[in-house]
Amino acid sequence: MANTIVSNLWLQKRRPYWSRLEALLAAVNSGGIKQLSRAEMREMTLLYRQVASDLSVLRRDGTAQTYATHVNQLLARAHHIIYAGRKTSAIHLLRYLRDEYPEIFRRNLAYVGFSVGITLACCALGAIITSTHIDFMRHFLGPQMIATMERHEMWTHSVVSVAPTATSAIMTNNLSVSFVTFAGGITFGLLTLFSLYNNGMMLGVIGAACHHYGMSVALWSFVAPHGSLELPAIIFAGAAGLRLAHGMVFPGALRWKDAVAQSGMEAARLVSGTIPMLVVAGCLEGFFSPSSAPVWLKFTVGGMLFAFLNAWLFGAGKQSADSSSTV
Template sequence: MNIQRWIARREPNWKRLDALLKQVEKKGLKSLQATEIKELASLYRSVSADLARSRTHHVGHTLVQDLQILTSRAYNQIYQGSRRQEWQAVIDFYKWGFPATVQQTSGYIAAATALFLLGAAIAWWFTWQDPVFMSLIVPESLIEKVRDKHELWMGSIVGIEPLASSGITINNIKVSFAAIAGGITAGAFTVYILFFNGINIGAVATLVGQNNLAYPFWAFVFPHGALELPAIFFAGAAGLLIARAILFPGKYKRSDALKFYGSQASQLVFGIVPMLIIAGTIEGFYSPSPLVPEPFKYLAGILIFTLLVLYCNRKKKL
């Protein structure tokens, strides 16, 4: 191989790659047009091949070193730049995309919330009318602890906070994903999950209310419930969206409806996972803590819920 002729033929590519890299390093990858980005990737592959050839033919230590630096710069910008873009996309989703999805699916969220509250109201009514109903919903051991010992059960979390927090988070994620997956049953299982969980919370709330333990009970529920319950409602909305695509595709083909409504459902899923993790942490460490006065727990719950409402109603400025 004629080294000088080869260098003369390949050098314009090296200079062009260097020029593109200087622009990217100064102004970022977004400063390039689509054709220039393709050119950058193509030149990177080409110069990488030149580097391999120069090593094989021993064209000189200085040239090999220069090509090595050039390919390293290109690699960093192409691959790490794409990673930065991916992270920026994630940040943008949680900053603007998730609130927008919540606003677009507010009707489904309201329906999921209504199903839950309907279950809670029915449990409250039947429990007050017939004490036997409570024994069908609430474990007997829990009833005895509240009714006979006049105690709540949250103290069992104290001392095992990390284990309790992880277990709570996993359980909440299971419930939420069950509500989402229930969409493929045309929404039947989603409705069941929401309604049954409403019955559970309604029966327990009635039990503590009947035994004058409502204030400490809701002090425990408020901090983490401000995130946990909305997350479950969002999950229920995701399941209802999938059910809508199956049952009422409207102007879409059923496959297209599943893509459209499934996309909204998946965005709700991405949004609720951090909510459940944060809620599980609060429930494991803060909510049951005897060191935190109960009024502070109520205030924390109100503050968290207020911030959630403000966040979900934010709009991207054009």
């Protein structure tokens, strides 16, 4: 019992807040959102944040999974009510990104890790096959890209002259790739896995091909600025697709319909944070990455952005969660 995270005393203290949230949800279900006063809506919002902190504690205790399932269902119902009628504004979006999204990311870290593993494994596979069978890259990349490498030219030089148009096309393409990777979860994860495989293989093959032609510095100095955000965004989209697929394949104690709805909501929230990442990455890829800026500056920008990304995802949101755990 000494190693148990959730004690009976802790449960006794927290259950009244769960019951109160459940009572407010029941009132909404019976008579609509207008049943609640403004004070009760504020109370529900506060309870939502407190119960979310409780859920993070319950999930760390293997003996409290029954409570975790119950609390998770409460949060899913409350989230729909709280955010369905909330007016979207720049301030709300910034607060969401600052306070809530990092917590969502950390809750789904296992899926992110799996997505990272698949991408890296496929990247290594593509690099190994290309290094041992050099003709493989010609079939994978196509004759036009190979021709530019043989001239020791980067295929990205033309982007600079049409940067505004290229930036829009890059953003659209990256958002499309991320959406397909995420939505592929509805195919029980098969399309998500294929998308992660394709992106990993492409990165590995291009990396090995540029190394073969002595263009590694040119390639990675181009990739570093925007890739520090673009590559993680696609990996997070893959994690969201895997989260959706997990709910479809392993519904657990929930009905299949409820499990899909719950996992779909969580997956959508996980992928939502990739949108600003891809917007920034698209601007960098259109204007800065293919520019004649010094190599050291490109790597510095990429490193700083990646450091900021990690500080945001692993550091932000904790203080607000801690403060909301007390009543």
